[in-house]
Amino acid sequence: MASHLTMYITLVSTSGVLTVFLCIYSFLKRKEIRGFQSLIVLTLLQSIYIFANAFELSSGSLAEIKFWTVIEYIGIAFAPVIGLKLCLDYTGKKLSRRAMQALYVIPVITLLLVSTNDLHHLFYKSIYLRPDVSSATADIEVGYWYIVHGSFTFGCLLAGAVVLLRKWSTTKKAYKRPLLTLICGQFLPMVSAFIYLLGLTPWGIDPVPFVLFLTSAMYLWAFMSTRMLMIVPIAKEALFESMHEGAIVLDVKRRFIDYNASARRMLPGLRHLPLGRRLDEAWPDLTGAPFPDTSGDNPGQQEIRVQLKNEPATYQVRISTVNDRYNEQIGYLLILIDITEQSRLQAQLKQMAYYDGMTGVFNRTQFIQRGKMLLEKTADEGAAVAVILFDIDHFKHFNDEYGHEVGDTVLIHTVNICRDRMPEGALFARYGGEEFVVAAPVSDGEEAVRLAETLRQAIFNTPYRGYNGDLHITASFGVGVAKNGISWPTLEELLRHADSALYTSKHSGRNLVTLYKTSDNPLIGA
CATH class of the missing domain: 3.30.450.20 (PAS domain)
Structure with a gap:
């Protein structure tokens, strides 16, 4: 038993040395490590616990064992809380300041009760030397607060493990190994402590100090090979994800x-x-x-x-x-x-720049630009172009009698009727107020007049059905035609021709189509 105990004390001391080295390494690399404060404090507390455990195992009396037990609990009591904080730091999660302070209540009480256990026996009901071993090793009977502290420790370790496990699915492959290392760092002490409490360890020796040797070695390996907790890779991942x-x-x-x-x-x-x-x-x-x-x-x-x-x-x-x-x-x-x-x-700016806001057809500016292009293209192809101006008859009456809202609806109603009857390649625009303009390729003046007459009849035969009943709408049309073989007019000249013909339609009784000619203007309509 003595030889085995000596060997175990040696292993525990080696674990303490390795943990101290990890603490020093964390301090030296503090500018590169995320959550370095938690890691330094955690490794320092673990070092205190490990070395105190080694001195306890080598003690020669019960009084020495009790003394080193108190020192052990400086590390044991607070390490689970700091370990949980390290897990939170790694995953980028935070607890409120009040919640973090509350976590230290049980560790503080634990340390006070262990230090004064002989007065109340709330932590250990009794501590006594084992009579069946050759060295001064102690056995215990647990008290009420021992159970409270043990449950709290397991809770902290488990919470830290859960926090890390929840990050597993969203962690990139390159960072899964350091995350797995941290998870093992939570589970291994928890499992070994559970085995110890079940009395399954040889000679009843606490295996946690030796297990901490393994976790410290894993942490060092992770630092060296995967740069675990290093700010640069974590910052890269955080930047990528954010x-x-x-x-x-x-x-x-x-x-x-x-x-x-x-x-x-x-x-x-x-x-x-x-x-x-x-x-x-x-x-x-x-x-x-x-x-x-x-x-x-x-x-x-x-x-x-x-x-x-x-x-x-x-x-x-x-x-x-x-x-x-x-x-x-x-x-x-x-x-x-x-x-x-x-x-x-x-798209909204284009709509505003190209189209009339109420009716949705081209506005006057776009018609002028596109109409000129249509004229140039048609002149090159040797065809003809018609420009048709039409005006809703007595439109002021709709506004005065029924209100501007009905007047606006009449405009939209008229546009919808005409739009459905526009030939392919035609330009349709609101020229101003209740006046509209059409430019379309045609074969001759007769086809232009037929198009205008189709629109006039459609408007006349399709009343607007509103809450005031059916409102009958008529429109007057003027047609100007640019035809190959004669002097090719500009768009402005064609518009003047169509406007002149429209004027004739209005003064000839309205609801008519007039074709502009240099001689007499025949009237076509109802």
Whole structure:
């Protein structure tokens, strides 16, 4: 027994030395370690506990054992709380200051009760030397507070393990090994302490100090090989995950390797996408369209539209190569920038710039620009163009009799009737007030008049049905035609011709179509 005890004391002392080294290492690397304060305090408390345990095992009397037991509890009482704080620091979670202070209540009471146990025996009912061993080793009968403290210790260790396990699914593969190390650092002492309390250890020796040797060795290995708790890799992961832009990492064969939280939000299908799938295969499933062509004038930047649950979204897609420190390509970085609001504002500005806000047809400015282009194109092709101006008859009466709201509805009603009857290639615009203009390719003046007459009859035969009953609407039309073979007019001249013909229609009884001619103007209509 004495030889085995000596060997165990040696192992415990070695564990203490290793833990002290880990404490010093944490202090020296404090600028690089996340949560370094918790790690330094934890390793310091564990060192106190381990060395006090070694001195307890080598004690020659019960009084010495009691003394070193008190020293042990300086470490035992507070280490579980600091270990939990380290887990919280690593996962980026925080407790309120009041909650953190509350966690120290039981450790403080524990240390006070252990120090004064001979007065009340609340922690140990009794401590006595074992008569069946050759060295001065003690056995105990647990008191009430021993159970409270033990439950609290197990609770802290278990809570820390749960906090770490919950981070497992969202931790990138490169950081799973250090996370696993921390999880083991929580579970191994908990399991070994449980085995000790069940009385399953040889000679009733506490195995936790030796287990801490294993956890300290694991921590050192993790520091050296995986840079566990180091700020640089953790900061990189935090930066990657906190980016507002969606980021997708591809390998050189354009297979999915990793993506951040923003990418998951922007492309919900990523949650169900197996890593390793090729971009060209997966992209249609994610967006409903092939991956945009990156071989054009701007290969690194394209725009895509994605239909989300509530509404469509527009993303700017940027792809760039990723090189290693030797400038060798190792993959691609795909960045998704949400420009939905920007695109919506651009569409609204375009709508305001191009279209009439009430009726939705082109505004006067757009008609002038597009009409000139239509005239130039038609002149080159040797065809004809008609410009038709029409005005709703007695429109002021609708506003005065029924109100401007009804007047606005009459305008929209008239536009809807005409829009459904526009030939292909025609321009339709609100020219001002209740006046509208049409420009369309035609074969001759007769076809232009037929188009105007079709619109006039449609308006006349389709009354507006409102809460005031049916309102009959009529309109007067003027037609000007530019025809190949004669002097080709400008758009302004054509508009003057159509306006002159419209004037004739109004003064000839309204609800008429008039074709502009240089001689007499025949009237066509009801």
